[in-house]
Amino acid sequence: xxxxxxxxxxxxxxxxxxxxxSGVRAKFYDIFEVSGIQLMNKISIExxxxxxxxxxxxxHPILANSTTPTNDQINLLxxxxxxxxxxxxxxxxxDRNGTVIMDTSDESPDGNVLQExxxxxxxxxxxxxxxxxxxxxxxxxxxxxxxxIYNSNNVIKSIMDVVVSISFIDNxxxxxxxxxxxxxxxxxxTSRIVHSDGSVVYTTRQQNDxxxxxxxxxxxxxxxxxxxxxxxxxxxxxxxxxxxPESESAKSYRSDGNWTLFLEGNLSPVMMDYNxxxxxxxxxxxxxxxxxxxxxxxxxxxxxxxxTHLKNSSLELSKGNFGKEIKVEGxxxxxxxxxxxxxxxxNIENSNKNLIRKVRERTKDLERANEELRTKEFQVxxxxxxxxxxxRAKEEFLSMISHELKTPITPMKLYIEMMQKGNKSxxxxxFQKKALxxxxxxxxxxxxxxxxxxxxxxxxLNSFPINKENTKIGELVENNMLALxxxxxxxxxxxxxxxxxxxxxxxxxVRISQVLFxxxxxxxxxxxxxxxxxxxxxxxxVKSSKMRSIDEVTTxxxxxxxxxxxxxxxxxxxxxGGLFKKFYQIDTGLRxxxxxxxxxxxxxKGIIESHGxxxxxxxxxxxxxxxxxxxxSF
Amino acid sequence: MKILIIDDNESITxxxxxxxxxxxxxCKTVNEGRLGLAEIENQRFDLVLLDIAxxxxxxxxxxxxxxxxxxxxxxxxxxxASVFTPEQINDxxxxxxxxxLTKPISLxxxxxxxxxxxxxx
Numbered sequence: 021x022x023x024x025x026x027x028x029x030x031x032x033x034x035x036x037x038x039x040x041x042s043g044v045r046a047k048f049y050d051i052f053e054v055s056g057i058q059l060m061n062k063i064s065i066e067x068x069x070x071x072x073x074x075x076x077x078x079x080h081p082i083l084a085n086s087t088t089p090t091n092d093q094i095n096l097l098x099x100x101x102x103x104x105x106x107x108x109x110x111x112x113x114x115d116r117n118g119t120v121i122m123d124t125s126d127e128s129p130d131g132n133v134l135q136e137x138x139x140x141x142x143x144x145x146x147x148x149x150x151x152x153x154x155x156x157x158x159x160x161x162x163x164x165x166x167x168x169i170y171n172s173n174n175v176i177k178s179i180m181d182v183v184v185s186i187s188f189i190d191n192x193x194x195x196x197x198x199x200x201x202x203x204x205x206x207x208x209x210t211s212r213i214v215h216s217d218g219s220v221v222y223t224t225r226q227q228n229d230x231x232x233x234x235x236x237x238x239x240x241x242x243x244x245x246x247x248x249x250x251x252x253x254x255x256x257x258x259x260x261x262x263x264x265p266e267s268e269s270a271k272s273y274r275s276d277g278n279w280t281l282f283l284e285g286n287l288s289p290v291m292m293d294y295n296x297x298x299x300x301x302x303x304x305x306x307x308x309x310x311x312x313x314x315x316x317x318x319x320x321x322x323x324x325x326x327x328t329h330l331k332n333s334s335l336e337l338s339k340g341n342f343g344k345e346i347k348v349e350g351x352x353x354x355x356x357x358x359x360x361x362x363x364x365x366x367n368i369e370n371s372n373k374n375l376i377r378k379v380r381e382r383t384k385d386l387e388r389a390n391e392e393l394r395t396k397e398f399q400v401x402x403x404x405x406x407x408x409x410x411x412r413a414k415e416e417f418l419s420m421i422s423h424e425l426k427t428p429i430t431p432m433k434l435y436i437e438m439m440q441k442g443n444k445s446x447x448x449x450x451f452q453k454k455a456l457x458x459x460x461x462x463x464x465x466x467x468x469x470x471x472x473x474x475x476x477x478x479x480x481l482n483s484f485p486i487n488k489e490n491t492k493i494g495e496l497v498e499n500n501m502l503a504l505x506x507x508x509x510x511x512x513x514x515x516x517x518x519x520x521x522x523x524x525x526x527x528x529x530v531r532i533s534q535v536l537f538x539x540x541x542x543x544x545x546x547x548x549x550x551x552x553x554x555x556x557x558x559x560x561x562v563k564s565s566k567m568r569s570i571d572e573v574t575t576x577x578x579x580x581x582x583x584x585x586x587x588x589x590x591x592x593x594x595x596x597g598g599l600f601k602k603f604y605q606i607d608t609g610l611r612x613x614x615x616x617x618x619x620x621x622x623x624x625k626g627i628i629e630s631h632g633x634x635x636x637x638x639x640x641x642x643x644x645x646x647x648x649x650x651x652x653s654f
Numbered sequence: 655m656k657i658l659i660i661d662d663n664e665s666i667t668x669x670x671x672x673x674x675x676x677x678x679x680x681c682k683t684v685n686e687g688r689l690g691l692a693e694i695e696n697q698r699f700d701l702v703l704l705d706i707a708x709x710x711x712x713x714x715x716x717x718x719x720x721x722x723x724x725x726x727x728x729x730x731x732x733x734x735a736s737v738f739t740p741e742q743i744n745d746x747x748x749x750x751x752x753x754x755l756t757k758p759i760s761l762x763x764x765x766x767x768x769x770x771x772x773x774x775x
Contacts (some may be wrong), residue, residue, distance in 0.1 A: 423707070423735045423757070430758040437761040438673060467758075610673035 033305055044294055048285070049260050056283040059211065062192045063281070064267050070165055070184055071147050071273040078147075078167040083113070086171060090122065097124050109162050111168065114139060114179045117559045121178060133181070137276060142179040143357030146274040151215055153186050161186045165273075172424035191224050210284045216277035260285040267616035274436075278323065282641045327351025330358055366502045368564045411481050422474040429463055436460045462511075468535070468541075472619040475534070484526045486630050493521050493558055493653070495581060496529055500536045501556065507544050513552035517577035521580045525651040526574040532651075535635075538620035539584040539647050546645065551575040557583040561650060579633075580653040587644040596637050600625040624649070655772060656680040660690035660713070661733070662703035666759060670703065671732050679772055687711025690694075691719055694728065701771050706734040720749045731767060733757050 082088045082096050097111045101124055110125040118134030120130040133139045141148035162183040171177040193211055213222040262283035326349045333346045346362040348355055436456050439448065448456070478484040501517050508515045536556065543554045561579040592600065600621045628649045630634040638646035659667045659681060667683035674681045676712060682699070684690040685709045694702060694716070706713035713732065720728070728750035732738065735757040742750055752771070755763055 104764065386655075419736070427663055428665070430667040430760075431663070434666075434669040434673065434761055434764075438669075438676070441761070483752050 030306060030309055034302060037302060039538075041294065041298065045260075050263045051261075052283055052285050053264075056264040056281055059193060059283070059467060060266060060279075060281045062195070063189060063279070064212075064271075066146040066188060066192050066536070067149060069166075070182070070188070071149060074165045074180065074182050075147055075272070075312065076165045077111075077157045077182075078169050083169050083180070084171060084177070086177070094122055094124070097122065101205055107185045107191070109156055109160060112181045112183075114181065116143065116176065116178065122285065129521050133179075136164070137165035138164040138181060139179055141274055142181070143167045143176060147177065147272065149273045149275045151221065151275050151277050151279060152217070152219065156183050173297065186222060190224075210282075212248040212282040212284065213279045214282060215279060221279060240462060292397045323351065326358065330354060330361065331363065333358075333365075337365060337368075342372055344518050348399050369449065388403050410482070415478070415481055415483055418474055418477050422470055425470045426467065429467060435459070435464050435469075474625060476619045479623065479630075483629065484532055484626065486627075488526050488528055488631070490524045491527055491532075492524050493527045494519055496525070496527075496532060497556060497558060499529070500533050500540075503533065504540045505536060508552075508554070509539060511544065511547060511549060511552050513544060513547055513554055516553070516555045518557040521558045521653065523578075523580075523653050525580060527631055527651055528627075531631075534623045535627050535649065536582070542620060543584060543586035543588060543645065547586050548588065551587075551588045555583070555585045557585065559583070560653070578653045579650045581648050581650050583638070583646060583648045584645060585641065585646045590642070590644045591637060593639060597640060655700050656682065657701040657772070658690070658693055658699040659683045659692075659703045660687070660708065660716070661685065661703075662708045663705075666705075670759065670764065674768070675760070677768060677772075679768075686763065687713070687716055691716045694720065696727065697724070700729060701767070702730045704730055704732050704765075706732060706736065706738075715735075717746050717749060717751070720770075721746065726750060728732060731755060731770060731771070733759060 113122040264281040635649040671681040
């Protein structure tokens with residue numbers, strides 16, 4: 021943005037300089053013109069003065085008076101030359117026949133002047149100036165000024181001729197123009213006076229060109245020619261030509277023609293100097309400008325570079341590259357900013373590094389943990405496998421034990437039952453009957469214990485098979501009443517069933533019978549010896565739980581509740597909690613009043629929960645113990 | 655009427671034998687697998703009560719051998735403590751396996767067998 025400005029200013033400066041050059045040339049032209057006019061005027065004045073002087077001299081009484089001795093006349097003339105004008109080369113007086121009468125020069129001019137223009141003009145009564153120079157003697161060039169001399173009768177007595185050296189023009193030129201400059205200065209110009217007949221009358225003497233001093237005066241100045249079209253042309257070539265014609269007015273003499281002054285100046289040295297100066301100025305200004313540009317650029321760079329660097333660094337930061345250090349440079353403000361940014365970057369980088377390190381550590385920890393987990397999983401799997409194997413082995417072992425325990429019982433039981441059977445028991449006495457009854461009851465108990473142990477372990481091993489089937493509630497209760505009725509015989513217990521529900525339950529009837537057997541068997545143990553009462557009741561669940569099916573239709577999840585109640589001693593609240601635990605008995609230790617393995621309720625719980633039901637003790641029942649379990653119904 | 659009882663437990667075979675003999679049904683008891691097989695091969699029984707879990711030569715071995723020898727159309731009731739699937743029963747239908755009863759043997763079960771298979775004509 022700076023560079024075009026600077027280039028523009030250079031161009032403007034150049035244009036101004038060029039315009040100045042033409043202005044300078046015009047100035048020069050003006051000066052030259054004025055000088056030329058002045059010069060020509062002065063020359064005219066000089067000529068007029070000479071003419072006047074001539075007139076004065078020619079009318080001098082000494083000359084007019086014929087009686088004046090010739091010596092006095094000569095003396096006058098001589099004096100005149102000596103004191104009046106140093107440019108006067110000679111004064112001659114001719115008679116009317118053209119013969120010289122008097123002459124100030126030593127050698128008398130030979131020949132007659134009868135044919136000369138100046139003589140004839142003067143004879144005609146005119147003051148005459150011959151504008152064509154003539155070579156006089158001693159290699160001198162001069163002009164003829166002539167005038168008539170009248171006698172007392174006002175008749176032309178003789179003719180006076182004054183020869184004026186051409187150097188009078190030199191004097192005028194030297195006095196008028198900057199003489200010193202002509203010779204030594206840079207100005208290089210020539211003044212030429214050209215006669216109207218085309219011949220060059222006068223040329224300025226050039227110091228460095230002495231050849232021009234002579235031999236040029238008579239040369240025809242034809243090369244210039246008229247009109248001066250060359251003027252324009254030459255002006256454009258660092259040269260000026262001023263043409264000043266002789267003023268026509270106030271001429272006190274007659275002449276054979278007019279002079280024209282050609283003032284020709286060669287401006288090239290001046291212009292060259294000027295151009296040199298201008299060029300120097302331009303070059304120096306250019307240099308200054310360039311320096312300024314460079315300095316500006318460098319300065320701007322110096323100022324902007326840190327900012328740009330900072331900007332780039334910020335960009336990098338914004339892209340999330342925190343690894344590159346931010347250089348601290350530039351002005352104080354930028355430095356402060358850089359430092360702040362660098363501090364920020366380092367902080368971020370450090371936290372990043374910390375974060376990365378932490379993540380790595382965590383990852384490593386996680387990997388380690390994972391590895392541990394895998395190992396653990398493997399261990400767990402192998403343990404599980406071992407467990408499965410050992411479970412199966414346990415199950416097989418239990419099955420075997422159960423079988424082996426029951427096998428000896430089988431024949432015992434068979435014989436007792438055979439003996440107790442109607443026709444054979446008739447032969448038995450009361451003692452034998454009693455013994456058989458007690459033996460039989462204990463065998464049954466033993467079988468129960470074995471079954472309980474086996475069942476509870478199977479439940480525990482989750483290998484307890486449950487074969488659910490639709491079972492009518494009424495039938496289920498009736499069958500169990502029949503099967504359990506023998507238990508009531510010894511204590512004469514009142515055994516009642518109340519079925520307040522219809523429909524079916526989905527259950528394994530064998531397992532439910534097992535549950536009912538356990539509950540009723542417990543009740544039998546706990547009812548009083550006389551007036552014992554056990555009730556099996558089935559009710560529909562009043563608070564059927566609401567279930568949401570997939571198709572958003574609300575269906576009622578029905579269930580029934582089985583209750584086994586007795587009028588026994590009941591269960592104290594503090595004992596309710598652990599009642600369904602394995603081997604739990606309310607009485608522990610040697611003072612156990614009631615038998616059993618303590619597995620019954622645990623088995624019941626396992627079976628009911630396997631059915632998706634619940635088993636609990638109704639603690640609000642005060643008349644004894646009340647066990648309840650629920651089963652899905654439909 | 656003659657039935658064969660094969661079980662390694664002598665007490666059991668004796669009890670079962672006594673049960674049936676009270677009912678005037680002739681019983682033969684065998685407590686070893688191979689002997690049981692030999693009995694079946696030698697003579698025809700009206701009913702065979704076969705225990706599966708007999709050491710050294712099991713009830714299954716006996717059944718397989720009978721199947722191999724194509725000794726068919728027997729009346730065999732299996733007693734077992736382990737689970738016997740319907741597929742396993744199907745395998746021995748030609749031999750004449752009628753029913754599988756779970757051990758332990760009870761008086762009720764014997765009564766049931768007597769009623770079902772040994773009705774006097």
